[in-house]
Amino acid sequence: DGGITQSPKYLFRKEGQNVTLSCEQNLNHDAMYWYRQDPGQGLRLIYYSQIVNDFQKGDIAEGYSVSREKKESFPLTVTSAQKNPTAFYLCASSLEAGHGEQYFGPGTRLTVT
Amino acid sequence: QQQVKQSPQSLIVQKGGISIINCAYENTAFDYFPWYQQFPGKGPALLIAIRPDVSEKKEGRFTISFNKSAKQFSLHIMDSQPGDSATYFCAAGGGGTGGFKTIFGAGTRLFVKA
Numbered sequence: 001d002g003g004i005t006q007s008p009k010y011l012f013r014k015e016g017q018n019v020t021l022s023c024e025q026n027l028n029h030d031a032m033y034w035y036r037q038d039p040g041q042g043l044r045l046i047y048y049s050q051i052v053n054d055f056q057k058g059d060i061a062e063g064y065s066v067s068r069e070k071k072e073s074f075p076l077t078v079t080s081a082q083k084n085p086t087a088f089y090l091c092a093s094s095l096e097a098g099h100g101e102q103y104f105g106p107g108t109r110l111t112v113t
Numbered sequence: 114q115q116q117v118k119q120s121p122q123s124l125i126v127q128k129g130g131i132s133i134i135n136c137a138y139e140n141t142a143f144d145y146f147p148w149y150q151q152f153p154g155k156g157p158a159l160l161i162a163i164r165p166d167v168s169e170k171k172e173g174r175f176t177i178s179f180n181k182s183a184k185q186f187s188l189h190i191m192d193s194q195p196g197d198s199a200t201y202f203c204a205a206g207g208g209g210t211g212g213f214k215t216i217f218g219a220g221t222r223l224f225v226k227a
Contacts, residue, residue, distance in 0.1 A: 004156075035217075040122070042202060042219040043157070058214070090156050101147065102215060104156030 003027065004105035006091050011110045013085075021076045021108045023091035031097035032074040036060060037088040037107075046089075049074055050097040078110065085112045117205050119218030126225050132190040134221045136203035139184060144207035147215070148177065148188050151200045160201070161188070193225045 004025045013019045025032065034046040045058030049068040063082025068074050074093075078085045088109050092102040118137045126132045136146075147162035163170045163177045163186065170177045176189040190197055200222050206215035 040219065043217040045214060048214065092156075100145065101159045101162065104158065107154070107156050
């Protein structure tokens with residue numbers, strides 16, 4: 001089965017801790033994306049990557065970091081610098097950046113207390 | 114110029130009725146306009162998409178109407194069903210975002226009453 005997997009589905013952390021969200025795709029897509037979704041605010045782009053070993057900041061990158069060491073993997077680290085990290089995080093991929101359908105994972109709901 | 118404005122924020126429709134969601138954009142360099150459907154606790158999934166060289170695209174009960182001169186596009190759901198209750202996002206991508214991003218609208222929560 002081709003698709004995008006995100007783990008875990010639910011994640012709980014204490015304030016001040018860094019946490020890494022996993023995203024893996026077996027669609028052989030070049031482009032991958034991380035979005036944050038808050039109620040009533042749609043999808044906001046955190047980071048995106050066009051190809052391996054390359055990534056660019058999106059609209060709300062502060063307090064987040066990513067890596068793209070492998071084509072199929074694009075993990076997101078939510079650092080302690082992120083002021084309001086509690087949210088639903090979505091990973092997506094597309095054949096090429098900016099064009100065509102984006103395939104989304106099931107999301108990770110992060111709660112920081 | 115990078116925004117995509119979506120309305121209404123929420124919509125209640127009777128079963129069998131027509132649901133209409135509207136979106137507007139400013140940057141004429143956008144060349145790909147998808148609609149995504151999202152159920153609670155799930156990731157969005159592509160519903161239907163259109164390129165600016167056509168004015169309408171229909172897939173089953175779902176139709177996109179595209180008005181290039183007005184820089185507007187809309188989603189029509191005919192014979193709306195309770196199973197259509199979800200959040201719908203319009204988006205714009207391709208040229209105009211540096212070519213690498215898709216800009217999403219804020220979403221419309223649709224509720225179809227049985």
